[in-house]
Amino acid sequence: MFTGLIETIGTIENYDDSKDGVVITITDCSPILEDVHLGDSISTNGVCLTVIEFDEQRTKFKVGVAPETLRKTNLGNLTTTSNVNLERAVTSDVRLGGHVVQGHVDTIATIVDKKPDGEAISYTFELRDKEFINYIVHKGFIAIDGTSLTITSVDDSKAQFSIMLISYSQSKVILAQKKIGDTVNIEVDLTGKLIEKQIESNLRQQMNNEESQLNKLISSIVERKVKELMK
Incomplete structure (x- = not known):
């Protein structure tokens, strides 16, 4: 980790x-x-x-x-x-100043825009594997070439997102050396994957249980719609 x-x-x-x-x-x-x-x-x-x-x-x-x-x-x-x-890798006495990064890269992204914003640099990336945009949220964490950064904007339709690289970090990481068209390694925040897994598991269990609250709700909605159509 x-x-x-x-x-x-x-x-x-x-x-x-x-x-x-x-x-x-x-x-x-x-x-x-x-x-x-x-x-x-x-x-x-x-x-x-x-x-x-x-x-x-x-x-x-x-x-x-x-x-x-x-x-x-x-x-x-x-x-x-x-x-x-x-x-x-972290040890037991390391302060978690960034976020939990596994070192398990999910995909790569291409730099599609790079421009100065005051003393910072704004970058926009486009994912190679578009489905990972589902785990990228405004103000959430992301690891870019292993660097913990904060998302400043997200465009789901284009599978694009942006970050801001402050002046202090520009000499500490390789991102500042990269230009438009270069690629970076992307690891999305593990939290989103865990939440998705739990929701999918819960929904699957409820759908397989005829007496579950979800199935009862669906049956109730279907019955109401059928009655409305028959009027």
């Missing part, structure tokens, strides 16, 4: 692509490797990846990326010298 507060920006030193997946070497990240262990989780552009190797000087580490992860995310677009957001 992560907070969405990026600890440092790393650099891709090597990108080893094979039929079985990808092994990425990330360097320039000493601040997060002081206490690293093999098997630790590090969010890389919002993707929870496992450390499989690191150097003795603790300046760089390697992670493996499975084919399924490449399909869901934009990690396949990374090249040598690409910058990536990095955050270690």
Whole structure:
């Protein structure tokens, strides 16, 4: 689990692509490797990846990326010298300054607009997989390349949403380096998924129970409509 507060920006030193997946070497990240262990989780552009190797000087580490992860995310677009957001998994004494981020990317989005707004930058994104717009709400949380941000507007019909990147954050995350047409990894807020699951489960149980309040209500409405038609 992560907070969405990026600890440092790393650099891709090597990108080893094979039929079985990808092994990425990330360097320039000493601040997060002081206490690293093999098997630790590090969010890389919002993707929870496992450390499989690191150097003795603790300046760089390697992670493996499975084919399924490449399909869901934009990690396949990374090249040598690409910058990536990095955050270690939370510990029991970490303040949750962002929101609960799993590191399980749902889809990617394309930047369709970028413009200054005072000292901030306003971004608008369009989702590749349109159905995830159902979990994005005004003033709700979202993780963009692993960064916890607040939604400023939503256009359900276009599967688009906007955020504001304040001046302080512009030097702390890679989003400020991106331009219109670039893609980002998106993880929607888990809360919306949980609520949807509970509602669907509850409705299914009620529909399967003839004596449920929902079925009684539906029967009552149908009976009333039939009587109205027969008058």
